């Protein structure tokens with residue numbers, strides 16, 4: 001096996017160990033026992049419009065699989081704001097992705113977490129938050145809060161492991177569409193898109 005392949009496998013294993021350690025410490029915050037796979041991370045990043053010139057908001061970067069895909073998609077590190085609740089994950093994220101604005105904070109309290117970016121508009125939101133572990137009312141409030149930070153029509157893309165949208169529709173304020181089932185993820189995952197209705 002080539003040195004490059006061995007390095008890649010070691011890197012992947014290291015990511016899984018870091019993820020698993022965080023899961024042992026806080027299973028509810030992590031939501032699943034495996035880091036997000038490359039196929040799903042790439043699909044999530046594909047909704048970002050890098051031409052908008054607006055920053056991008058990531059929620060729950062974990063070990064950074066989706067962060068990596070967002071940067072690969074062409075977002076400049078300094079244009080990415082990424083809010084992570086588990087403090088122990090931040091140093092590795094910062095070391096792996098220099099220039100990205102990692103924020104140790106709570107996605108359900110963005111007004112505080114975002115600091116001087118609290119009043120900014122973002123192009124889109126890419127979220128791996130384990131929403132099913134939070135009460136439905138809190139999920140709806142989060143989606144409404146996030147959509148108020150985006151231009152009308154721009155998406156929140158959300159990863160989830162159930163067959164249904166983790167956030168129920170609210171046809172007066174926002175739409176909900178399935179994006180993809182990704183069977184090549186462990187466990188198989190589904191992507192959902194939320195968009196603010198232009199008049200809301």
Ligand SMILES: C[S@@+](CC[C@H](N)C(=O)[O-])C[C@H]1O[C@@H](n2cnc3c(N)ncnc32)[C@H](O)[C@@H]1O
Pocket residue numbers: 019028029030031032034035036037059060061062063064065066083084085086089105106107108128129130
């Ligand atoms: C399913 S894991 C993310 C998986 C990630 N894509 C990876 O490959 O490592 C969910 C992440 O959301 C974070 N999280 C949970 N609740 C949060 C909250 N309220 N605010 C910000 N991040 C949160 C967890 O700490 C965890 O890193």
